[in-house]
Amino acid sequence: MELARGGDLESAERQSLLLHLDRCAECARLLDEQRTLQTGLDSLAAEALPVDVTIESRVLAEFDRSAALRKRTRPSARRWVFAAALAASIFLGAVWILRPSPVHPVAAASSSESPFLTIPYTIPLAPEERAEVVRMRIPVTVLLAAGFHVEAADPSTSIDADVLVSQDGRARAIRPLTVSIPD
Amino acid sequence: MQEPERRSDRILLEQFRAGDREAFGALYRAHYPAVYRFAFYMTADPIRAGEVTQDVFVWLIHHPGDFDAERGDLGAFLGGVARKFLLRDQRAGRRWLPFDESEPAFHDRESDDFACAIEREQEAAQLREAIAALPGPYREAVVLCDLESRSYEEAAGVLGCPTGTVRSRLHRARELLARKFQRKREGQKCL
Numbered sequence: 305m306e307l308a309r310g311g312d313l314e315s316a317e318r319q320s321l322l323l324h325l326d327r328c329a330e331c332a333r334l335l336d337e338q339r340t341l342q343t344g345l346d347s348l349a350a351e352a353l354p355v356d357v358t359i360e361s362r363v364l365a366e367f368d369r370s371a372a373l374r375k376r377t378r379p380s381a382r383r384w385v386f387a388a389a390l391a392a393s394i395f396l397g398a399v400w401i402l403r404p405s406p407v408h409p410v411a412a413a414s415s416s417e418s419p420f421l422t423i424p425y426t427i428p429l430a431p432e433e434r435a436e437v438v439r440m441r442i443p444v445t446v447l448l449a450a451g452f453h454v455e456a457a458d459p460s461t462s463i464d465a466d467v468l469v470s471q472d473g474r475a476r477a478i479r480p481l482t483v484s485i486p487d
Numbered sequence: 488m489q490e491p492e493r494r495s496d497r498i499l500l501e502q503f504r505a506g507d508r509e510a511f512g513a514l515y516r517a518h519y520p521a522v523y524r525f526a527f528y529m530t531a532d533p534i535r536a537g538e539v540t541q542d543v544f545v546w547l548i549h550h551p552g553d554f555d556a557e558r559g560d561l562g563a564f565l566g567g568v569a570r571k572f573l574l575r576d577q578r579a580g581r582r583w584l585p586f587d588e589s590e591p592a593f594h595d596r597e598s599d600d601f602a603c604a605i606e607r608e609q610e611a612a613q614l615r616e617a618i619a620a621l622p623g624p625y626r627e628a629v630v631l632c633d634l635e636s637r638s639y640e641e642a643a644g645v646l647g648c649p650t651g652t653v654r655s656r657l658h659r660a661r662e663l664l665a666r667k668f669q670r671k672r673e674g675q676k677c678l
Contacts, residue, residue: 363545374506
């Protein structure tokens with residue numbers, strides 16, 4: 305077969321094959337068949353196959369479509385910056401929400417449960433009278449002057465208190481938050 | 488494949504992967520004939536061969552990173568892709584059509600004597616028919632080694648089998664082919 309294909313054969317091998325072919329009609333016939341086949345195959349191999357130019361244009365169109373798609377889906381630098389900023393805000397928000405609550409000064413009285421104390425020498429609020437609660441920082445001396453007995457170590461300090469202010473703008477009652485005021 | 492061609496393929500592949508349309512076009516033009524020829528002789532159908540060729544290159548567009556230059560050359564790789572498409576078709580029950588004897592002509596008639604050209608075309612058609620009638624594995628070996636002039640190693644790369652298997656398939660294929668071709672020629676002479 306290599307002889308028919310014109311393949312690489314050692315010269316001694318080639319010589320012995322040729323000698324054999326002289327004596328063996330069957331092998332000579334087979335070689336002849338193979339040589340004919342080889343000629344046919346060579347001519348087929350050399351044949352110019354038709355070029356369908358539409359395939360190239362279709363394939364290139366697919367390349368363009370795919371490239372455009374990749375460009376659309378590839379996030380731009382601006383998108384990356386936006387995504388990073390969003391992630392940072394979410395992180396900071398989570399940190400803010402989950403932060404340990406600050407230690408408040410221990411209230412002498414429970415702020416939510418202690419009652420409002422009517423300020424001496426003022427008219428108490430009527431049940432239907434509207435008022436609002438305003439949180440204020442009030443000097444202890446003011447409370448003392450108003451007639452409260454304040455248990456404060458240093459009278460020059462101030463305390464936080466919720467003040468009930470009536471519609472006429474006058475303070476009617478007080479609920480101290482950081483010191484106790486006995487009734 | 489020669490080393491300069493392989494190097495050129497590598498450069499073109501890098502450019503194609505970077506989105507260079509011209510580089511892809513050059514790769515297509517360099518490998519289209521071999522892929523088409525393989526598909527053409529395996530399907531015996533020029534239209535289907537064109538479709539398979541298109542499928543192969545469209546696949547390459549969508550899988551640019553799948554080819555590893557360290558494992559062989561691009562031509563053999565694309566041959567392997569074409570073979571997978573052909574096998575998929577075969578499995579799907581798609582019938583490969585026989586060659587139409589009335590349209591054997593890919594031959595340049597102008598330079599030949601008409602009678603001689605007719606005879607050559609008849610022979611070529613008979614040979615195509617004989618190739619098309621070979622069992623698939625033998626046909627692949629003949630198309631790759633004899634019609635595409637690939638080495639045994641390259642053919643083994645396309646077929647995913649050892650070189651020795653390619654040799655033995657080719658040997659058997661040529662025996663069958665010679666017998667069939669001879670018979671067809673003799674039948675033609677008797678007419």
